[in-house]
Amino acid sequence: MKLGYLGPVGSYSNILTEKYFAHSTYTLHPHSQIQQLFENLDSDAIELAIVPIRNSTFGEVRESAEERAIRPKLRKLREYSLKVEHCLVGRQGSKVEDVQLVSSHEQALGQCREYLAGRGIAKHLKASSTANATHSLSTQNSIEGVDVGKCASICSESCAGLFDNLAILDKGIQDNKDNTTTFYLMSYRDIDGHSQSPITTQQNNLFAPLRRSRRSRYRRAYASADIHLQFNTPRVRSNSLNRSIFQYLYTFFSKAEKPTHTQPINDESNLHKEKDQLDEFLSVDSSSGSGTVKKRPSYHDLLTNPPKQKQSNKTKDQQNPFAPPFNRRRTTSSDGLLPNPLPSRNLLAVSGGSTTTTPSTSSSPSHTPSIVEQQKKLTSKSTGVHMPKTLVLDLDETLIHSTSKAPARIANSFSLGLRGVLQGGSNDGGAHMVEVVLGGRSVLYHVYKRPHLDFFLKKVASWYTLVIFTASMQEYADPVIDWIDGGRGVFAKRLFRESCTQASNGSYMKDLDVIDKDNDLSRVALVDNSPISYSINPANGIPISGQSALHNGRSTCFRS
Ligand SMILES: O=C(O)C(=O)Cc1ccccc1
Structure with a gap:
């Protein structure tokens, strides 16, 4: 069988190929370009190709991603890892x-x-x-x-x-001593009788937005597989970290694939399931037609046509009669109404009933070691050159959606006095209940996780230092964060409204210098549904569709 690889002799692809394929079943064919490898697979000049896919330090191999992206029928048969020392x-x-x-x-x-x-x-x-x-x-x-x-x-x-x-x-000049490159063995055929469905389709859709210039190629290639692509590239100014996080977001599930150099890949359904979870997390709709990427709001869209609750010219707080002025922590407003602990929504104040204590701000059950502690351990091993990267996450509409209105189906049980029970963290109707006590009055919030939030947090916590930066008030946000953290200790830091900077129009901006003024901002990214939040550090912003936009008629979007 003819097997192609990126040559000539001495390349890492060659080293890997010699290691696994130096026997009579295969004839080895060096290629000088990755693109040629794919073209020879297309023309059947070779039956198999060893393709470098991604590296633990530098991420996706761009040319391979682009070539795979236009070949939805090409299959990955095996996966190999090679430790790379330069x-x-x-x-x-x-x-x-x-x-x-x-x-x-x-x-x-x-x-x-x-x-x-x-x-x-x-x-x-x-x-x-x-x-x-x-x-x-x-x-x-x-x-x-x-x-x-x-x-x-x-x-x-x-x-x-x-x-x-x-x-x-x-x-040993590689920046990361543990520097590993993943390669795929790729083919259009079933080799060794391992019947494989093409796995690249969905992943490739995720890569596609990365290169504008290649769109018509992608479109044509996918059309031949009866997949019709829509493109939307969020227009963000990028630095290397948010590029890499984009890459992560787009290729999240390729990381979830297991090394399989001894086993054929046969857990397609898992891969697809995980990818679906990411799609949902990013509001990419793969259910509407095979592989169709639903338009996500671009950075520009978000600025010019913001999600519904931000469509008014008014600032977040002006929209909300209960919102307190910035930087003035208070428990009652001058008009006697409750302050709004959330950044932007009109709230229905629920009054009356006995108040219960707001969960303590540091009430995460202690687990030893927490993810943050484990990560610190890893970091302390790393050299000074390898500083951890920080992923800053907005809370409302990015990780969770909350409302103070009781969903219709639980309104009755609510009025039957369940509150005391719910406050302890039970679910009802998919919501978690958080009671916020301000100025002796309480508001009960129904909080919904973004779908697959737990999975997302588990993954990113192993790669980045996670920080929550919310424009909500601490009294509300702390118990919500405690709930989504679930005692895992995933967040290294929590920043609340008082850490925001208020723009002249009253909206809250998140100055990333606040996290740590000595922090190298090229290693920080902020995922936020509101572009205003990262308007001080636009290069560090990663837009994400607001969760309430997803909520429209799709109740399944908010699962706990
Ligand atoms: O250029 C090579 O040697 C390759 O095979 C691609 C590559 C480059 C750097 C690390 C791993 C693979």
């Missing part, structure tokens, strides 16, 4: 201090970014593979006008050993 390689006699230009595959450059920055190696040249870059270093006199004595490449140790005139200048 060397800086130069001509014999050259020194690290002299290197001005480094060439390699963009993945390798990305995986060594901090190393290169630390040594002032500023010129980076992308090559089709690590081995090709190294081959050029060996054979050319200058690269991009820089004398080859001042050039280097990044490749494996075994690749460096293939060239007599080259020497290893430094070893």
Whole structure:
């Protein structure tokens, strides 16, 4: 069987291919471009291809994602992991201090970014593979006008050993010592009788929004599989972290796939289920026609045509007669009405009845070790170069939806005096009840989790430091956060209304410097349904559709 890989000899794809396929069943065919691999699969010139998919440090392999995206019928048969250790390689006699230009595959450059920055190696040249870059270093006199004595490449140790005139200048230069690349074995065929349904369709829909220029290609390719795509690219200014979080959001479930180099992939249904969960989380509707991506509101849409509850020109607080002025914590308003503990909604104040104590602000049951503690442990092992990334999450309409109106079907039980019981955290009608006591009066909120919130939090908590930043009041938000945290300790920090900055029009903005003024903002992103929230740090914002928009007639959207 003909198996293609990204060559030439010495590339990481070659190392992996030799490791698993060096026997008589396969003839190995190096390719100089990832795109060629896919085209040869299309034309049947090769039956199988080893394709680099993603890296633990630098994320998705862009070309592979793009090529997979336009081939919904291509199947993943197996998955392999390769630990990747990079060397800086130069001509014999050259020194690290002299290197001005480094060439390699963009993945390798990305995986060594901090190393290169630390040594002032500023010129980076992308090559089709690590081995090709190294081959050029060996054979050319200058690269991009820089004398080859001042050039280097990044490749494996075994690749460096293939060239007599080259020497290893430094070893283990990847930023993350535990640097692993995942490869897929891909084919249009059923190999070894493993019948596979195409798995790429849904994932690919998720990649598709990333590249505007490729849309017509995607559209045509999908149309041939009777899948009709709609595109919507949220127009956010990006920094590398929110790009990577976008990538995560779009490819969430590819991370959930298990390494299967010894087993065929046969848990398709799980993969699809998990992907559906993400779609729902992101309000991508995969139920309306196979693989159709429902339009998510873009950044621009959100600014010009905000979700319903924000359509008025009035500020969040102006809309709400109960809202207190910013930065003035009080328990009663001057008009004697209850202050609004939430940032933006008109509330129905529920009065009367005996008041119960608001759950304590730090009442998370203690679990040892909590996710945050586990993460701290991991971080303390990491080098100073590897600072954790912080994912800041808005609360209302991003993670939860709440209302102070009793849903019709539970209104009766509510009036029968269930409140005392519910306050302890029971569910009724899918809602969790939170009683907020302000100024001696209480309001009961029905709080609904965004679908699959628990799964989402579990996943992101293992990758990022999580912070809740809400424009709601602490008295309301704390018990809600306690509930969604469920004693896991997923949130490292909680920031409330008093940490917001109020704009001249009264709306609340979230200045990310508040989290930690020494924090490097390139490592912080804020997921928020309201673009105003990240208007101080627009490059750090990740829009997400507001949950109440999802609520329209789709009660299943809010499950606990
Ligand atoms: O260029 C190579 O050697 C490849 O096979 C792609 C790649 C690059 C960097 C890490 C892993 C795979």
